[in-house]
Amino acid sequence: MGGAVQAEEGVDPRLATVVVTGNKASEAEQARAELDKVAGSVRVIDNKEVERGRAQNAEDVLAYQPGVFAQATSGTGANKISIRGSGLNTFYQGYVMGIKFLYDGMPISGPGGTQEDMLNMAAVDYTEVLYGANAFAHTALSLGGAINFVTHTGYTSPGARVRLDVGSFGYRKQELSYGGVSGDSDYFVAVLHNERDGFQDDTPNRGKDFIANFGHAFSPKLDTRLIVRYREEKLLNGSTLTKEQIEHDPTHNRLLSDRRKNGTTLISSKTTYTFDDDSKLEVGLGYNNYPLHNGWRYAATAQDWHSTDLNTVIRYLRTGDRLFGLPSDTTLTFSDTRLIDGDVTGYRQSDWVKVRHTDYTGSRDTVFALGNELQLDDQYWLSTGLSLINIDRTARIQYSITPNTSTFPDNVSYNDWHVAPRIGLRYQLSPEVQLFGNVSRSIDPPVTWQHGSTANPYLRPLDPQKGTTVEFGVRGSAGIFDGSLAIYRSWITDELLTVVISPATPTSDAVTANANASDTIHQGIEAGLDTRLWESSRGDSIVLRQAYTFNDFYYRNDDEFGDNELPSLPRHYYQAELQYRHSQGFYAGISVRSASSYYVDYANTLKAPSYTIWGAKVGYDDPGERWSVYLDARNLTDENYVTAANTAYDLKGVDSPNFYAGDGFGVYAGVSYRFE
Template sequence: MQHRPPRLASSRRPVYLPLFKIGALSVCIGSFACSVQAEESKLATVVVQGSDNAEQAEAKATLAKVAGNTALIDNAKVEQGRDANAEDVLALQPGIFAQATSGTTANKVSIRGSGLGVFYGGNSLGIKYLYDGLPVTGVAGTHEDQLNLVGVDHTEVLYGGNAFTYTATALGGAINFVSKTGYTDPGTTLKFEAGSYGYRKREISTGGVVGAVDYHLTAVSDERDGFQDDTPNHHRYYVGNVGYYFNDKLDTRFFIRFGQGSLYNGGTLTRRQLKDDSRQGGAVSKRSATGTTVIGNKTTYTLDDGSTLEFGLQHNRYPLEVSYNTTTPSLWRYSDINSSVRYLRKGDTLFGKPSDTTVAVSDVRLVKGSARYYSGEANNRTYTEKARYDNSRDMVFAIGNELEVADNVWLVSGVSFVNIVRDVSFPYRISVDASHDRESVSYNKWFTAPRLGFRYQFNPELQLFGNVTRSIDGPAVWNYEGGNVGTRYVMPRAAQQGTTAELGLRGQHGIFDGSLAVYRSWIKDEILSTVIEPATSTTAEVIGWSNASPTIHQGIEAGLNARLWQGNHGDVLSLRQALTLSRYYYRHDADFGGNKLPGLPETVYQAELQYQQHSGFYIGLNLRSTSSYYADYANTLKAPAYTLLGMKLGYEAPSKRWSVYLDLRNLTDKKYVTAVSNSYDLKGADAAVFYPGDGFSAYGGVSYHF
């Protein structure tokens, strides 16, 4: 998404646009409301008041041209309730599983079963995350503290292979967070939130335009005492960007994001413990982000024919301390350099047909990466191993085309060439496991990921789409490690490969708008994990990673919004619904046959019924319901199904100066499981593998804009 001063973009400044003259009638450019006046001899000028949502409207129009499932989330709508984590932002989106435990940054996010075996511990897998089109996902995955979503205007979700334009080849696709700028959020805003379990959040932001320069800065401080015993967390985030508009052909923007804090992640419980007292802490593990830093730039140049060149360069540094309150702590250090070039050419002809072409290259290189492992008590620890990951990288070259082969029919084609390089070694080990005496592995392989799809616009209200794509997920550098503290070694791993077929509809008619997508993925070498040794009161759980036998991911993603009633003054009663039906399973595994894969529910239904009054008052009821699902690959123990009820109410002043909200969650104080720690074979016995969700909670917030 380009952050340019609005020619047809979002600004609160007036925009002056000339009118085309057709005979004696002048017609305004764009879709904004304007005066149309007769004129005989000259072009006129009209004042167009920029829309606050113009940039989002442009992004939505772009996503509607993707031959597959996409979504756009207005973060201002999210801010009508608690806005603390990825679960809050990604709620009510079909096909997305987003749950949080222990506070603001312990999120498990999955699209179409991506990153199925990921545990809470610092990095998320299976989805490419970007801020303003620049990736924060590296060869170690995505640092969970990068998912704080501070200073975000709107969020783009591109499911699976539909994230082609961002050179994303992950099974889950891509999520792009688009920042607020001086054009989209001018002025200064003070915001305070507080609520159950000691939750407190303070935020100040300011933005504006000074000549050719615009800027936006945000500072956030948040704390939470924790739902489970002994699980406090606190974080500080500082986010900003500055843009410079040279002229209609050239603009540039610099970004910076900095975060630090610590989180005590609540331990897993048995089903019996969950029922008896879900607030007990279990084996609590401490995680600290000691200075996550992102510094980047994106420059856009528009050529004479209207085509654009985008250049991106970004440095990500994300150190992490893991399990520092246990006898097996570790220190992770990562430093990435990410570069990208994207060429967007529009308005060509190919075989006499209208054609648009995209060429993109992205390179994510880990210039410095290591993990240090220790054992023993805090005052008497032994340095046991060091893993090194320097110069591991992911490089993608992609070329795609959209060809209008007939009226309202577009053929979408493309291919990505993916180079995955992994260099993992143990330059230091205090002892060696003789049966696994492997100190290093070097993996360098090229893959081809083609894409073929179509769009058919039945009429202005209904679109049919379909595609077949390839996905390539490289193993995270730490996926190569095996063994226990003191005897770690390197194990070979292969990239996960998949082929996905998708067919769907999206459209709107009358009071309804929505989408429906059906997909099936055939996956080879899926990267899965399991608990080798469960956690104790003094040690963290030991997790093993491996490439699985062939698996299937398939599902239905359905979203439907309805405007049930609208009053004469603009009052609206609306209903949002999101249904996800999915099934993930082995294809003839030697040990588990056709067993279902653990870790995610097969059915998730979310709904929100909201009344919005024209004066600014709103009230809504919401529901989230999930089916039970397995916690082990042998399919012997399940997480229980649950249904949660919630309510939001608030008021936003017509002047937009101030607002207030109350967000009530889990009204029935239901004891439920947010996520599980996948295990190999629990033999049907109750085990401590369940992360408990929050009980009844109430959150309130107030903001003032000036």
């Protein structure tokens, strides 16, 4: 109130009490404030915003995030996800490369890759997107950085809640959760079931999840949390088509491709001990088991995968120190992801004869990271970091029905150390505006199966992908505007690229090859802007939300392809939503998503077509936070478009079945209710 509190006559003014009330910041808002301390691009996505429409897959969750390309294929959890061109063409029914994925700070990405069925983001409170080396805190050294999904707790989702969703193409989703707090403990449990008949013919998918999150504070200094995730999934994927087929009959399914997971299990715990001298120790342990039966009904060669990871993360954080007489915070982290049991066995579908068995057990990624945040003065902060990564890869073909007559080996084993430094600077231009810049090194190890699985009787030696990235940007708010802008350039050596030599047919599996490329460049612009176009005195508003990404990825004087563009991602990608919100909970809006054309082969002879699709949404959120309802219409003009594509070597301009069809016009509706 701008001055001293006047005490009543005869009352000691030291006893006067002023009570200040206000809304406590949500967990997502607190995470956003913490990530604003990173000298680089970061984003926080509140799942409450996502659930104001269809929340089916990563395409829905990661929408409107500049620099992030996330597109679903077959309308399932299979999504092509790329940040700054990470793993831009390492694509197999949604398998994601070049990004480290985590749940609650514990990795689900390991030496064998990422279990993509867990990318349905079930029971997530908010999502952190950390671009490139800005994911240093999670010891993520990949070009794309990290995406961390944070599970609901008894504090963020109290009471019983039920949510039901239905929609086009047989979409159905049911969710039941219950959370609460009891003394020094909190708990949250959820069960989910999802179904979809599919846009393309014969593409049903079914899945069910169980999530449990338990926390307990033993004392003000010691607390722990245990999280369990379990998912079963069975689906038929939509096949790739030619451009002509997508234009005239996008629901056609050229061939059947199936995948089944009988129970992916993630168990993680995190214990924190806080010392008296402004320091704390975090110890995280994780167990990830993700079996996969690929092609168990229709493929020429059925594949039986087994993968079990053990994860260890130990982090020591110290704040309030002085370095060179300046305020200093230091973090020391050790992380280890170890494939304790991993293999793949191929069976000939016609008679179930074993054709090949490859073992990957023992592969691991171990990182030691030291980071420091030094406050130079009231406006400048210097961030420095140094990571050491030890990459151990073991791949052995232990059985093959056909002999290896190639020049490639049937055994690959190596143990390499790499150094990845980082330096960044933040400048607080004003209380609302921050400038940042950084230089960093990225290291992307090949995942085990990139060396080879069941297609060939040999393995391909591969080197880790290395890159140096420079980034500059600004984030903040001014008047009616709130947004961010980042410009980056990455010099990459040994980029891990995949080529589809021949697409799958009804009688043969797809033939692909992985290799290290010659030198490449990844550079681009990431811009996000929210504009309050109108706001009434009672809180009604009209907001325009925009996200634009410019991708410029190309070879540097390649012997065969010169300076050709790298295929598989649109050069320009734009998303926008114009939404009206009433102070009492009603909202309505229209949206647009537009992508430019892009090449699908390294020789730059054939392009995926550009597209623009429109959407509309209307809904209501009870101000008392008891219930909500939405209606979400997608692809209003029923556009036939390509949502993602394979990458080929040289198509010589000839149309080929390398394109995934996007969903046609669809309407989705949902309702949720929370019981007291």
